[in-house]
Amino acid sequence: MSVAESSPPSTSVALSLYRVMQIIRQTEEELARCHQRGLIHGACHTYVGEEAIATGVAAHLRPEDVVFSTHRGHGHALAKGMPPRELMAELFGRETGCSRGRGGSMHLFSPEIGMMGTSGIVGPCILQACGGGYSFKILKTDNVAVAFFGDGATNNGAFHEGLNMASIWNLPVLFICENNQYATEVPFSYAAGNTNVGERGPMYGMPSFTLDGNDVLEIHRVAGEAVERARSGEGPTLIECRTYRTRPHAEGMGDFGYRTREDVDSWKLKCPLVRLRQTVQEDDSPSLSAKFDAIDAEIAGVVKEAREFAEASPPPASETASNHVYAEPARAPAPPVPPATRSITMTQATQEALAEEMKVNPTIFVMGEGIGVRGGNFKTTAGLYELYGPERLCDTPICERGFVGLACGAGMTGTRPVIDFMFADFVLDSVGEIINQVAKMQYMSSGRLKMPVLLRGCIGIGHSAATHHSGNYYGMYAQVPGLRVVVPSNAADAKGLMKRALRCDDPVMFLEHREILTVKGPVPEGDYEIDFGKAAIARPGKDVTVVALARMVHLTLSVCDELEKAGISVEVVDPRTVSPLDVDTILKSVQKTGRLLVVDEAFGPCSIASEVAAHVADRGFNDLDAPIKRINGVFTPTPYSPSLEKAVVPNAEDIAQAIRDLVNE
Amino acid sequence: MTFEISIPRLGWSMEEGTFVRWLKKDGDTVKPGEPLFELEGEKAAQDIEAVDGGVLRIPATAPKPGTVVAVGSIIGYLLAAGESGPTAVAPASASRLEAVEPVVTEPAPPAAPSVRRMARELGVSLASLAGSGPAGRITASDLKPNVMTRPAAQVATSTVASPRARRVAKELGVSWDNIAGTGRNGRVREQDVRSASAKTAARQPQTHSTGHLAGTAIPLTRHRRTTADRMSYSSQHTAPVTLTTRVDATNLVSLRQQFKSAGGNVVPSYTDIIIKLVSMALAEHPLLTAQWVGEQLTIPAVTNIGLAVDTEAGLLVPVIGDVTSLSLTEVTIESTRLIELARQGKLKAADMQDGVFTVTNLGAFGIDAFTPIINSPETAILGLGRIRREPSVVDNQIVPRDQMSVSLTFDHRIVDGAPAARFLQTLSQALETPAAWLLRATV
Known part of the structure; x- marks a missing residue:
């Protein structure tokens, strides 16, 4: 698409753009000095040379429009309206910093002004901006979302997945590629088969531009049109801005191993601030010159004050280090579960919970492959498409990383996404989004962002599903602070836990064992919740405690009567959620029985089983009358052939024998 | 205006570097962005550019080439024309967080966990022993002389009891080390302690008080024990x-x-x-x-x-x-x-x-x-x-x-x-x- 000739900008627009660029420039230069003086504890990636881009785009944004950015994000934060003092205090690691000292240079958050965060990982901001755009669609506002990213991100899958999703759903998103020609220190000319990013938009079906990234007026004009298109429902735009950073990748790094001093010097001459001043001052008017000078002086004062403020600010108190991992404050326990009235399957129970919540909460939308018209591979969304339509029951392309990243951005901007993976194995492509983004967002924003995202999918071995449809991954997710991990074993629990998950402000990983989805059980009608971190005593007993999860609860219960006849009374504890894990209930049971067996289909190393064992060995040591035993799935990928498959899953006889052995220890 | 010239951090974890040389002379006029001095960090030597401009003042106390300098330390100044500037370098900026002194503890001599446990049980300090194993590692045989002097009563107590059995034994006031265990390899279990305690109680009800029965305590003689x-x-x-x-x-x-x-x-x-x-x-x-x-x-x-x-x-x-x-x-x-x-x-x-x-x-x-x-x-x-x-x-x-x-x-x-x-x-x-x-x- 060609760019029309620009009309001369008004002087006042030029001066305000200049002012923002000068705030960025002077703040960055002061930060570089502070870094040299050891005041900045971690990395410091400056935006010097690229100021025109953030400035030109952000000039069109309202506070409720949202920006998602990268590790080189100081300029975006400042252009979106963050005071320099908050940025400097953050880099100094102070309580008054924009992320309250939890983020530093690469994790700048100010959701109050639509600065939704910068990221130390290349790519996610593109997907999160799509999520912002999707939220605005669901919420029916005319807000827009902007992703700023470098040339390096265009070689990342997130770029492809994000642009495609924005295109097919016509999302109000601006994709701003700041092509500064190096991904860290790797030249874009080497890393890209086609170095023309601006040519790529039409392949995704969206307008696309290639601009001089040091020409703030041109960027301002083109971005203005793109924002207008987005607000009026005409969808996304890709804009490539070719520029150059004239300081090293990060302060303190050597700069001339991969580029020459001459190159850097030649780009310094193309300084966007000087260029704007020269363009506007063609008549060399002394009064205009004085206005520019006045801005320089004013900003110098602002930056000086900012540094003094940052240096005078206290560091955050050490005892607050783990505050804001979860949004949820301590809450009163959920009321008792009403009596069950009928028997339905686990899937019917969770569908019922989802349907009830979607009815009362219009911000809930579901995304996944085949969850729309089809109603879900496992009937998880059966009948909902007819009620709520394609926007709230959104079928996706096969791009797990893409739509999980989107869910993250959506959760940050006011909606409640439910991501239906079908099989939990599929989501491994998006684990970076889950662990680095979804789980950490509340913490990095010092609790000012909520992350009401429900991620659900099937786990478990059975029916020759083979190794890409059989994984149990809850142990891995339980190692991630910020996530809630639910592993229900029966229909009644599944409904109550699903209800809880759909009202929780924390991200929830809801993992349903495929082999028990159609097992019927008594389920109460209507509304009830089951708290996270509350284990159930699936069967009381006095000789041996068995902690079991999901399908293993059923297998364990199936041998208890026979053992009881043989004089062994088994107490079965079902934790129901593995993060948080109800260690107290397990300890209480072991206090009674003195013996513990953990039965878990998942692998043994670094698992929930080892976690339970470690807690009991520690806090329950003096209650143990026998060594702690574990039964886990065999440490191997899941084989296909039934004869092999059954060899890797714990069975009822294994469990019964382990209990008998434990009694004789 | 006087600008301080300080030692920057090169890379993530650098705390000090080697000052290689000045790239400008005292009195030279320096522009921002010009190479000012050379500094060797963890990886390589690097030219450090001036972040400010001015006339370079290198005080007499500035580090000499080859000196190790701490990150943040001030090595010189950039002065406005006509300014005289300080003659000696000031200490590093006060707000820089000081490095924490590492706590120096006496290194424990190397020994396997089993040997450490044996030493603990014997009440022997590992530091008092000379290790005969590789790299001075203390072996079980180094502890042998101590084993020989171990009181006979302790040698006899080789029974293994579950933690719960030990706890219950303590609660019942009985000693578990003479109880025959019924668990695997003779491990004493809770039921063993309880049945032993019940037998003792049945035989000599008055010998172990429940703590609730009022009465006059009989002094327990060594002979009785x-x-x-x-x-x-x-x-x-x-x-x-x-x-x-x-x-x-x-x-x-x-x-x-x-x-x-x-x-x-x-x-x-x-x-x-x-x-x-x-x-x-x-x-x-x-x-x-x-x-x-x-x-x-x-x-x-x-x-x-x-x-x-x-x-x-x-x-x-x-x-x-x-x-x-x-x-x-x-x-x-x-x-x-x-x-x-x-x-x-x-x-x-x-x-x-x-x-x-x-x-x-x-x-x-x-x-x-x-x-x-x-x-x-x-x-x-x-x-x-x-x-x-x-x-x-x-x-x-x-x-x-x-x-x-x-x-x-x-x-x-x-x-x-x-x-x-x-x-x-x-x-x-x-x-x-x-x-x-x-x-x-x-x-």
């Missing part, structure tokens, strides 16, 4: 069976009367006579004296017989050495001496060692029969009841006869019921015809 330990040990580590039989003691009473009537300094008591007769019966049934030596049952070469003596301090069992080689008179002299020493509290440990069989007599208290507890590590003990003149049937006539009960408790692990009964049979014959047996004695 030893007896308690030995009795529990015996009851838990032997398989005791008691056989009781009635013997006709008329001839024994008559013989004793004859000794008394004969007068003299040495008058054998019933017990003395019986001890001598026991030694003779044991000679025919030596298995009753067998003892475990390691994993082996051994029959002792000499027949040392213990004699239970009631004293003010409690029960004592002095041992009469090699009864087989002693005459009845000698047995009498020895027993009299030992009983006297016992009553005076003057028995030495050696006087109570190496018994192979024990005789205990409660007849003086009017007891007919009882179940004595084996004096471990012996295999059997003989309890003597009172002698009483009773109507007895002899040749179809009721006649008065002296009767007596004897009770033999033996360890069924070592001796079966029949051989034990045969010993008792032999002994009964000896008791019923004591004069004939004593005549048969080789001494």
Whole structure:
């Protein structure tokens, strides 16, 4: 698409753009000095040379429009309206910093002004901006979302997945590629088969531009049109801005191993601030010159004050280090579960919970492959498409990383996404989004962002599903602070836990064992919740405690009567959620029985089983009358052939024998 | 305006670097972005650019080429034209967080966890030992001299107990290390402790207070504790069976009367006579004296017989050495001496060692029969009841006869019921015809 000739900008627009660029420039230069003086504890990636881009785009944004950015994000934060003092205090690691000292240079958050965060990982901001755009669609506002990213991100899958999703759903998103020609220190000319990013938009079906990234007026004009298109429902735009950073990748790094001093010097001459001043001052008017000078002086004062403020600010108190991992404050326990009235399957129970919540909460939308018209591979969304339509029951392309990243951005901007993976194995492509983004967002924003995202999918071995449809991954997710991990074993629990998950402000990983989805059980009608971190005593007993999860609860219960006849009374504890894990209930049971067996289909190393064992060995040591035993799935990928498959899953006889052995220890 | 020139951090973790050289001279005019000095960080030397402009002032105290400099330290100044500037470098910016001094602790000598545990149990400080293993590692053999000096009582406690069993033992106030465990490899479990405790409680209800029963505490003597330990040990580590039989003691009473009537300094008591007769019966049934030596049952070469003596301090069992080689008179002299020493509290440990069989007599208290507890590590003990003149049937006539009960408790692990009964049979014959047996004695 060609760019029309620009009309001369008004002087006042030029001066305000200049002012923002000068705030960025002077703040960055002061930060570089502070870094040299050891005041900045971690990395410091400056935006010097690229100021025109953030400035030109952000000039069109309202506070409720949202920006998602990268590790080189100081300029975006400042252009979106963050005071320099908050940025400097953050880099100094102070309580008054924009992320309250939890983020530093690469994790700048100010959701109050639509600065939704910068990221130390290349790519996610593109997907999160799509999520912002999707939220605005669901919420029916005319807000827009902007992703700023470098040339390096265009070689990342997130770029492809994000642009495609924005295109097919016509999302109000601006994709701003700041092509500064190096991904860290790797030249874009080497890393890209086609170095023309601006040519790529039409392949995704969206307008696309290639601009001089040091020409703030041109960027301002083109971005203005793109924002207008987005607000009026005409969808996304890709804009490539070719520029150059004239300081090293990060302060303190050597700069001339991969580029020459001459190159850097030649780009310094193309300084966007000087260029704007020269363009506007063609008549060399002394009064205009004085206005520019006045801005320089004013900003110098602002930056000086900012540094003094940052240096005078206290560091955050050490005892607050783990505050804001979860949004949820301590809450009163959920009321008792009403009596069950009928028997339905686990899937019917969770569908019922989802349907009830979607009815009362219009911000809930579901995304996944085949969850729309089809109603879900496992009937998880059966009948909902007819009620709520394609926007709230959104079928996706096969791009797990893409739509999980989107869910993250959506959760940050006011909606409640439910991501239906079908099989939990599929989501491994998006684990970076889950662990680095979804789980950490509340913490990095010092609790000012909520992350009401429900991620659900099937786990478990059975029916020759083979190794890409059989994984149990809850142990891995339980190692991630910020996530809630639910592993229900029966229909009644599944409904109550699903209800809880759909009202929780924390991200929830809801993992349903495929082999028990159609097992019927008594389920109460209507509304009830089951708290996270509350284990159930699936069967009381006095000789041996068995902690079991999901399908293993059923297998364990199936041998208890026979053992009881043989004089062994088994107490079965079902934790129901593995993060948080109800260690107290397990300890209480072991206090009674003195013996513990953990039965878990998942692998043994670094698992929930080892976690339970470690807690009991520690806090329950003096209650143990026998060594702690574990039964886990065999440490191997899941084989296909039934004869092999059954060899890797714990069975009822294994469990019964382990209990008998434990009694004789 | 004066700008400080300070040492930047190159890379993530640099805390100090080597100042290589100035790239400008004192008095040069420096523009922002111009290379100012060379600094060597963790990876390589790098030209450091000026972030500010001005006239370079290198104070006399500035670091010389090759000096190690801390990040943040100020090495010079950029001055405005005409400014004089400081003559010496100031300390690093005050707000820079100071590096925390590492806490220096005495390094523990290397040793495997098992060796550390052994050392802890022995109360030996590893630092006091010289390691003979690789790199001075302390090995189990380095601890050996300490093992040898370990108190015998501790060596014996090799039993393993579950944490819960230890806790319950502590709560019940019983010691778990003498309890036979029923768990895997003899591990003592909660049920073992509870059943052992219940047995003890049933036997001696007043010995362990529940803590709720009001009363006067009896000071626990060392002797009482030893007896308690030995009795529990015996009851838990032997398989005791008691056989009781009635013997006709008329001839024994008559013989004793004859000794008394004969007068003299040495008058054998019933017990003395019986001890001598026991030694003779044991000679025919030596298995009753067998003892475990390691994993082996051994029959002792000499027949040392213990004699239970009631004293003010409690029960004592002095041992009469090699009864087989002693005459009845000698047995009498020895027993009299030992009983006297016992009553005076003057028995030495050696006087109570190496018994192979024990005789205990409660007849003086009017007891007919009882179940004595084996004096471990012996295999059997003989309890003597009172002698009483009773109507007895002899040749179809009721006649008065002296009767007596004897009770033999033996360890069924070592001796079966029949051989034990045969010993008792032999002994009964000896008791019923004591004069004939004593005549048969080789001494």
